[in-house]
Amino acid sequence: MAGWTLGIETTAHTLSFGLVDAEGTPYPAASDTLRPDQGGIHPREAADHHKDVAAGLFQKVLEQHELGINDIGAVAYSQGPGLGPCLRVGAAVARGLATRMDVPLIGVNHCVAHIEIGRQQCGCDDPVLLYVSGGNTQVIARLNGRYRVLGETLDIGIGNMLDKFARNQGIPFPGGPKIEQLAKAYLEENPNPDMEGLQLPYAVRGMDLAFSGLLTAAQRLIDNGAPLNAVCWSLQEHAFASCVEVAERAMAHTGKTELLLGGGVACNQRIRTMCEEMSSDREGASFAPPRMYCIDNGTMIALLGWLELKKRTTSLEQSAIDQYLRTDQTPIVWS
Ligand code: AMP
Ligand code: MG
Numbered sequence: 001m002a003g004w005t006l007g008i009e010t011t012a013h014t015l016s017f018g019l020v021d022a023e024g025t026p027y028p029a030a031s032d033t034l035r036p037d038q039g040g041i042h043p044r045e046a047a048d049h050h051k052d053v054a055a056g057l058f059q060k061v062l063e064q065h066e067l068g069i070n071d072i073g074a075v076a077y078s079q080g081p082g083l084g085p086c087l088r089v090g091a092a093v094a095r096g097l098a099t100r101m102d103v104p105l106i107g108v109n110h111c112v113a114h115i116e117i118g119r120q121q122c123g124c125d126d127p128v129l130l131y132v133s134g135g136n137t138q139v140i141a142r143l144n145g146r147y148r149v150l151g152e153t154l155d156i157g158i159g160n161m162l163d164k165f166a167r168n169q170g171i172p173f174p175g176g177p178k179i180e181q182l183a184k185a186y187l188e189e190n191p192n193p194d195m196e197g198l199q200l201p202y203a204v205r206g207m208d209l210a211f212s213g214l215l216t217a218a219q220r221l222i223d224n225g226a227p228l229n230a231v232c233w234s235l236q237e238h239a240f241a242s243c244v245e246v247a248e249r250a251m252a253h254t255g256k257t258e259l260l261l262g263g264g265v266a267c268n269q270r271i272r273t274m275c276e277e278m279s280s281d282r283e284g285a286s287f288a289p290p291r292m293y294c295i296d297n298g299t300m301i302a303l304l305g306w307l308e309l310k311k312r313t314t315s316l317e318q319s320a321i322d323q324y325l326r327t328d329q330t331p332i333v334w335s
């Protein structure tokens with residue numbers, strides 16, 4: 001039976017094909033991430049990468065789950081937000097496959113997909129979401145039928161900040177995991193660390209956040225001779241504490257008791273621990289999906305497509321991408 005939904009993710013540096021079955025059960029994705037040796041990601045180069053690997057990766061995900069093309073009953077893709085050239089490749093592949101297989105097409109909201117895979121994986125119902133990824137940093141909650149952004153970064157995403165700081169030290173993309181290791185090494189050497197001489201700006205502005213000042217100040221500490229692993233530790237403590245503070249205020253204002261982490265930075269054990277501590281202090285609970293569903297993945301796109309397909313499909317005319325699609329533009333038509 002052609003009951004599987006295929007999900008195609010191409011918002012940034014990762015191309016990923018994932019699947020859910022007819023009951024909406026998620027299956028691991030096949031992914032390929034462009035990792036430039038030096039410098040940041042150029043949207044055109046990422047788009048070319050996605051084009052080059054798309055056909056092989058699609059075959060791979062089918063083989064991985066012993067499926068044939070006729071098992072696919074619908075095609076979902078990230079319609080936004082993200083980098084225009086990358087999104088266009090995903091949309092083109094999705095249109096092509098849906099037309100060729102003669103199955104419904106559905107464009108979905110990438111940020112909302114992060115929330116829904118987290119809810120599904122963690123079994124939480126109505127969480128405040130702390131969405132911390134490369135390009136996005138948002139605190140989100142469901143209110144009146146939509147996921148509302150209660151606070152967000154006013155400049156760069158937290159992951160981009162970590163990646164840029166790492167790149168300046170000669171650490172290749174993605175820098176976040178390496179910064180985590182260096183910070184951990186610092187704590188092993190200094191079990192009772194002192195912030196003296198390692199202070200950084202702490203940019204919480206109301207419910208919003210900012211990270212570019214933190215990036216500049218951390219670089220200045222390095223330039224003034226502070227050890228790299230000490231600065232990595234301080235950088236994580238400051239950046240994560242500001243996110244957790246806004247998340248806590250969101251929980252207090254909305255009265256919600258669950259916190260859900262999402263996005264690539266949610267792979268970090270330190271931010272997971274900080275969220276758990278804050279939530280348990282409030283007699284709430286903090287959840288984080290497995291790492292493969294924190295980073296960008298096609299499975300979350302397939303899952304949201306499967307949820308929304310009960311109510312709508314996307315015609316070819318409506319299938320254009322939207323780089324600036326907002327989290328609160330998507331009505332929640334599922335439960
Ligand atoms: P995404 O944009 O959701 O695909 O996530 C990619 C971002 O997650 C990049 O900025 C990575 O540096 C970051 N990231 C991945 N793993 C970790 C980690 N363990 N700690 C901090 N950041 C991470
Ligand atoms: Mg993402």
